[in-house]
Amino acid sequence: MPVFQSPNANLYRGRLPNSSASSFWRIASRFLLLCVALGAAQSARAGLVFNPIFDASTSSAPAGFFVAFNSAVQFLESQYSDPITINLNVGWGEINGGSLSPGNLGQSSTNQQGFYSYSTVKTALTNDSKSASDATAIAHLPANYPGGAGNIFVMSNAEAKALGLLPGNAAGKDGAVGFNSTASYTFDPNNRAIAGEYDFVGLAEHELTEIMGRYGLGQNGAASGRFSPIDLFRYLSSGVLDTTPANGAYFSIDGGNTVINTFNGTGGGDLSDWSGATLDSFNHNLTLGKELDVTPGDITVTDVIGYDLAAPEPSTFALFALGIAATIYLRRQEVRTG
Secondary structure, three states, X not given: OOOOOOOOOOOOOOOOOHHHHHHHHHHHHHHHHHHHHHHHHHHHOOOXXXXXXXXXXXXXXXXXXXXXXHHHHHHHHHHEOOOOEEEEEEEEOOEOOEOOOOOOOEEEEEOEEEEEEHHHHHHHHHHHOOXXXXXXXXXXXXXXXXXXXOEEEEEEHHHHHXXXXXXXXXXOOOEEEEEXXXXXXXXXXXXXXXXXXXXXXXXXXXXXXXXXXXXXXXXXXXXXXXXXXXXXXXXXXXXXXXXXXXXXXXEOOOOOOOOOEEEOOOOOOOOOOEOOOOOOOOEOOOXXXXXXXXXXHHHHHHHHOOOOEOOOOXXXXXXXXXXXXXXXXXXXXXXXXO
C-alpha cells in the first residue's frame, strides 16, 4: 500500500515543537542550577589545608618559586578530604634557619608524635579506613608486628592529625621544608620537562608528602628499633616485612604479594623514597629534564598511612548526566516527529 506524505510532513523532523523545547530548557536550566550548587558545595567542603609560612630567605627567591610551590600545595590539597591543617615553614637556600645538607635539592624536617604501640597504630588505621586500598591494607596487617613490642612507633604531626591522634587544627609547627637556591629549575606548572632543569613542582610535592608522614626507618630519630606507619607496608617477600632495613624492600598493601614500587636502598638517602626505577616525584634522586608526577602508587601510599581520598566533584557527574539526558530527549523527539 503506498504511503503518502503531506506537504508539511518534514516541517518538524529533527526539531522540537515550541512547547517541548520550552519544557526541555526549563528542565535543563534547573539541572544546571543544581550543578552549580553541587560544585559550590564541593568547593566549600572541609579538607586538607597546608598553611605555609615563608621564611625571610624566600624574599630572594624568584617569582616562579611561589607559583610552583603553590601549584604543588593545591594539587595535594585537591587529593585529600581530611579536615586538618598542616603548618610548615618554607625556606629558600636554607631550612628552619639552618643549612641544607650538601647535595640536597630539597629537604624536610618533620615534627613528630609518639611513642605509640603497634596496637594503637593498627586501631587508628582501621578506624580511618575508607577506600578499597585501606581495606586491603588493613586485612593484611599482622596480628603482631615483627619489629618488636612496646611503644616503638612514631609519626609526623600531620599524620597524627589525619588519624585522629592529634586535633586536626592543633596549633604549632608541623614541619619545615627548604630548597636549594643554586640549582636550575623549571617553575612553570604547565611546562615541567625542560632540558637541564629540575621539575620544581615534583620536588615540592616530594618534600611536602614527607611532612605528611612519608618516612620511616632511619628517618624518625633512630637507626633501628623505631618505626612509622609506612613501615607496615615495607616487604622483602610475600609475608616477610623488612624491619632492618635491607636492600630490595618494596611497597605492598596485600601482604607482599603485589609490588607497587621499590623502596630506596641502604646506599644513602631516605629509605622511604623510591629507588628510581620509574619517573616519579617520590624518587630518591630527581631526574634532570623530566616531569616527575605524583603517580597512582604514590597516592596509595598516602591513602593507606592515614589520609582520606577526596571524592570526584559531583558537578562533573551532574553535567555528564545532563548531557546524556539531553541527548536521549532529543533523540526521542526526532523519532516522534520523524
